[in-house]
Amino acid sequence: MKYIAARTIIAHTGSEEWFGAKYNMNLYRGCVHGCIYCDSRSRCYQIEDFDRIAAKRDALNIIKRELRSKRKTGVVGTGSMSDPYNPLEAKYELTRGALGFIDSYGFGVSITTKGSLVARDIDLLSRIRLHSPVCVGITITAAEDSLSRAIEPAAPLSSQRFAAISELTENGLYAGVVMTPILPFVTDSEDNVRRLVEKAAASGARFVFPWFGVTLRLGQREYFYDALQRLYPGLKERYQDTYGSSYNCPSPNHRRLRKVFACACLERGIEYRMQGIIDGARNNVQVKQVSLF
Numbered sequence: 637m638k639y640i641a642a643r644t645i646i647a648h649t650g651s652e653e654w655f656g657a658k659y660n661m662n663l664y665r666g667c668v669h670g671c672i673y674c675d676s677r678s679r680c681y682q683i684e685d686f687d688r689i690a691a692k693r694d695a696l697n698i699i700k701r702e703l704r705s706k707r708k709t710g711v712v713g714t715g716s717m718s719d720p721y722n723p724l725e726a727k728y729e730l731t732r733g734a735l736g737f738i739d740s741y742g743f744g745v746s747i748t749t750k751g752s753l754v755a756r757d758i759d760l761l762s763r764i765r766l767h768s769p770v771c772v773g774i775t776i777t778a779a780e781d782s783l784s785r786a787i788e789p790a791a792p793l794s795s796q797r798f799a800a801i802s803e804l805t806e807n808g809l810y811a812g813v814v815m816t817p818i819l820p821f822v823t824d825s826e827d828n829v830r831r832l833v834e835k836a837a838a839s840g841a842r843f844v845f846p847w848f849g850v851t852l853r854l855g856q857r858e859y860f861y862d863a864l865q866r867l868y869p870g871l872k873e874r875y876q877d878t879y880g881s882s883y884n885c886p887s888p889n890h891r892r893l894r895k896v897f898a899c900a901c902l903e904r905g906i907e908y909r910m911q912g913i914i915d916g917a918r919n920n921v922q923v924k925q926v927s928l929f
Contacts, residue, residue: 637724640665642692646702646712655746655771656914657713659706661699663730664718665690669750669791672863673817676717679855689724696733703741711744711769711917721751735760744768746917748814750775750791752800758807765809771917773814773845774801778823779831786867787822798839805840810920812836812843812906812913817850820878821871824848824887826896833900842916843907848893849886852879 646661666689667674677686692698703712714720720731735757738745745764747754754772761770774797778784784794792800804811813836818824829846836844852860852875864872879885887893901908907916 637728638688638690639693640690642695642698644702645692645695645698646706649713652711652914653910654716655713655748655773655910656711656744656769656917657746658708658710659712659743660716661712661714661734662717663692663695663699663714663720663734664722664724665692667719667722669719669722670789671750671791672787672860672867673819673850673856674859675851675853675856677856677859678853680853681717689718689722691724691728691730695730696737699734700737703737703743706741706743709742709744709768711746711771712738713746713748715748715773719749719751720747721749721753723751725751726753726756732757732760735764739764742767744770744917744921746771746773748773748775750788750797752792752796755800755803758804758809761804761809762807765920765922767921767923769917769921770809771913772801772804772809772811773843774811775814775816776832776836777815777818779828779835783823783828787819787863794835798835801836801839801841805842808920808922810842810917812841812845815844816847818846818848818887818893819850820885820887821874822868824889824893826889826893829893829897830900833897833904833906837904837906841906842920843913844897844901845908845910845913846894846897848890848897849884851883852885853883 781793861872
């Protein structure tokens with residue numbers, strides 16, 4: 637494991653608009669999942685050797701100190717720049733250690749991950765749920781394992797991620813699918829979107845949050861185009877003709893896809909609006925009652 641220096645780890649988000657997170661926490665830097673579209677590769681983030689995982693040195697002591705010093709509790713989000721359940725987490729348990737402190741100091745947690753390892757921590761997440769919101773969003777962008785293996789080559793298969801959602805929801809936790817990004821000309825078919833919602837419902841997912849497009853920035857754009865050339869010859873040129881140098885690249889079919897998606901969610905009683913998801917996590921808190929006897 638490579639370690640990097642860190643003076644602080646928990647930062648204030650400035651809002652609670654993204655899955656209700658008041659604070660943000662990244663214990664690791666870099667990722668080995670190899671997803672062809674990952675925005676964290678962008679040059680603006682200045683992450684050298686992105687395909688090698690590094691951990692923040694003395695991370696758990698820093699987190700303990702920072703949580704203890706906060707004047708107000710709130711939901712701590714993790715997974716915005718690196719996956720908290722990368723393969724090395726199985727050995728080093730930094731995320732698990734952080735969850736212990738989040739529980740001890742009365743905070744909630746919002747997790748975004750592709751790691752099926754999140755199911756390991758059901759015990760801690762269930763303890764946090766006794767006093768604060770818990771929201772687990774597992775990113776799944778392809779209904780079929782063959783497609784997820786192509787575009788997310790070293791991440792757990794989609795089927796493994798759906799299985800993790802099932803395990804979480806069967807234990808009463810508020811969990812669902814982060815269906816983003818949906819790649820233009822690759823995963824933006826109506827069939828893929830419908831089947832993602834169907835499989836989410838079958839796994840007991842409480843929500844599916846989508847974005848029908850991808851972002852392309854300097855550094856990440858080149859990596860993405862190289863992957864397209866390898867996987868789908870000719871698609872790079874189609875992207876260039878369609879989007880030029882744009883950062884925001886919505887699917888040309890995004891309006892139709894959103895209608896198809898919303899109908900599929902409504903038919904199955906699955907929440908898909910961000911505020912509804914935030915409210916759902918808050919309403920899922922199981923306040924422990926103290927007996928008088």
